Amino acid sequence: xxxxxxxxxxxxxxxxxxxxxxxxxxxxxxxxxxxxxxxxxxxxxxxxxxxxxxxxxxxxxxxxxxxxxxxxxxxxxxxxxxxxxxxxxxxxxxxxxxxxxxxxxxxxxxxxxxxxxxxxxxxxxxxxxxxxxxxxxxxxxxxxxxxxxxxxxxxxxxxxxxxxxxxxxxxxxxxxxxxxxxxxxxxxxxxxxxxxxxxxxxxxxxxxxxxxxxxxxxxxxxxx
Amino acid sequence: xxxxxxxxxxxxxxxxxxxxxxxxxxxxxxxxxxxxxxxxxxxxxxxxxxxxxxxxxxxxxxxxxxxxxxxxxxxxxxxxxxxxxxxxxxxxxxxxxxxxxxxxxxxxxxxxxxxxxxxxxxxxxxxxxxxxxxxxxxxxxxxxxxxxxxxxxxxxxxxxxxxxxxxxxxxxxxxxxxxxxxxxxxxxxxxxxxxxxxxxxxxxxxxxxxxxxxxxxxxxxxxx
Numbered sequence: 001x002x003x004x005x006x007x008x009x010x011x012x013x014x015x016x017x018x019x020x021x022x023x024x025x026x027x028x029x030x031x032x033x034x035x036x037x038x039x040x041x042x043x044x045x046x047x048x049x050x051x052x053x054x055x056x057x058x059x060x061x062x063x064x065x066x067x068x069x070x071x072x073x074x075x076x077x078x079x080x081x082x083x084x085x086x087x088x089x090x091x092x093x094x095x096x097x098x099x100x101x102x103x104x105x106x107x108x109x110x111x112x113x114x115x116x117x118x119x120x121x122x123x124x125x126x127x128x129x130x131x132x133x134x135x136x137x138x139x140x141x142x143x144x145x146x147x148x149x150x151x152x153x154x155x156x157x158x159x160x161x162x163x164x165x166x167x168x169x170x171x172x173x174x175x176x177x178x179x180x181x182x183x184x185x186x187x188x189x190x191x192x193x194x195x196x197x198x199x200x201x202x203x204x205x206x207x208x209x210x211x212x213x214x215x216x217x218x219x220x221x222x223x224x
Numbered sequence: 225x226x227x228x229x230x231x232x233x234x235x236x237x238x239x240x241x242x243x244x245x246x247x248x249x250x251x252x253x254x255x256x257x258x259x260x261x262x263x264x265x266x267x268x269x270x271x272x273x274x275x276x277x278x279x280x281x282x283x284x285x286x287x288x289x290x291x292x293x294x295x296x297x298x299x300x301x302x303x304x305x306x307x308x309x310x311x312x313x314x315x316x317x318x319x320x321x322x323x324x325x326x327x328x329x330x331x332x333x334x335x336x337x338x339x340x341x342x343x344x345x346x347x348x349x350x351x352x353x354x355x356x357x358x359x360x361x362x363x364x365x366x367x368x369x370x371x372x373x374x375x376x377x378x379x380x381x382x383x384x385x386x387x388x389x390x391x392x393x394x395x396x397x398x399x400x401x402x403x404x405x406x407x408x409x410x411x412x413x414x415x416x417x418x419x420x421x422x423x424x425x426x427x428x429x430x431x432x433x434x435x436x437x438x439x440x441x442x443x444x445x446x447x448x
Binding site for chain 2: 082
């Protein structure tokens with residue numbers, strides 16, 4: 001007990017990134033085996049210590065970790081939550097700031113092909129290092145909740161996409177089926193999409209869109 | 225630079241609580257002058273270091289801080305975000321896990337009367353200690369965004385309330401005016417309210433409600 005002293009032991013502060021992508025209409029997460037103890041060899045999220053001599057904030061820690069470990073910059077990165085406690089890391093009381101990263105799946109395939117990551121269905125994960133099963137569940141829950149009132153799922157597509165593609169991603173992430181005309185009306189009402197070009201097609205040409213910046217955060221409830 | 229060593233300097237980890245209440249239909253935040261340097265005498269949010277020998281997680285740090293500093297247990301407490309960086313605390317690189325706490329204003333009045341806190345309109349704050357002006361803005365933004373699709377504003381009322389009272393709190397927090405019949409239908413659709421009793425009144429008796437547990441998090445968009 002150190003109650004009578006002014007200085008207390010500092011907790012460990014780490015960042016972990018749940019990088020999610022849609023493969024065959026199911027959410028997948030990027031994992032890699034840990035190179036060192038604890039949990040050496042066990043699959044884990046990309047993550048690492050905050051470096052006080054390098055990182056401007058924890059978001060920059062997340063970006064540095066993805067750059068150093070995967071050579072990768074995600075299409076979307078946002079803070080999900082901070083998990084903490086005495087038991088989640090055997091090295092001591094620790095807090096992890098958890099980031100949700102989203103990207104189109106085919107851009108992750110080269111990383112999987114050269115063995116830097118493997119992609120796993122978030123609903124069928126083995127036992128991971130630390131509390132990473134829980135961190136992934138929290139990040140996926142954040143994505144599902146935000147999908148109902150923002151256009152966040154479009155970050156799982158390429159830069160340019162059609163509205164049926166956004167709807168397919170929305171339905172895959174949330175499990176909600178929607179009438180196509182309703183979905184089109186509601187996603188356009190958010191003001192988050194910008195028209196780019198007409199994509200030629202045999203039956204009916206399709207309007208392509210990209211995301212406007214910044215992402216609308218206080219938008220329509222798409223699921224209604 | 226310590227790149228070649230395995231052990232890096234650990235950041236400071238603190239918790240700060242933005243305790244919000246509605247007074248005269250405006251959001252107010254509980255502040256107190258800092259007793260010690262840095263920013264001695266400057267108004268600040270209740271907060272403190274994570275204690276690795278006492279706290280089960282950062283939420284317990286938030287509860288301990290409110291208990292020790294204010295002798296107070298809020299009706300609602302949730303994590304809002306984590307702010308971090310080298311410049312926000314002169315003592316070194318720091319991260320603060322920010323909690324949003326909500327309570328009925330009249331229960332905070334005794335704390336204000338005995339000088340433990342003062343209550344300030346969040347839209348008219350002086351320059352506070354650290355980055356606490358920003359932390360309050362982030363917490364209020366979280367409350368406003370969540371008010372659109374949950375019944376979170378009911379935590380600003382007493383345990384028992386009427387639907388017009390919830391609507392008044394919703395309108396005060398979000399700035400959105402709503403048709404009363406629409407609001408009633410949408411808030412009841414969330415399933416978050418339970419009927420308690422009929423409150424007698426001269427003109428028309430009112431149905432009273434309380435919040436069902438747990439709080440519905442993926443609900444209707446009340447603002448539509």
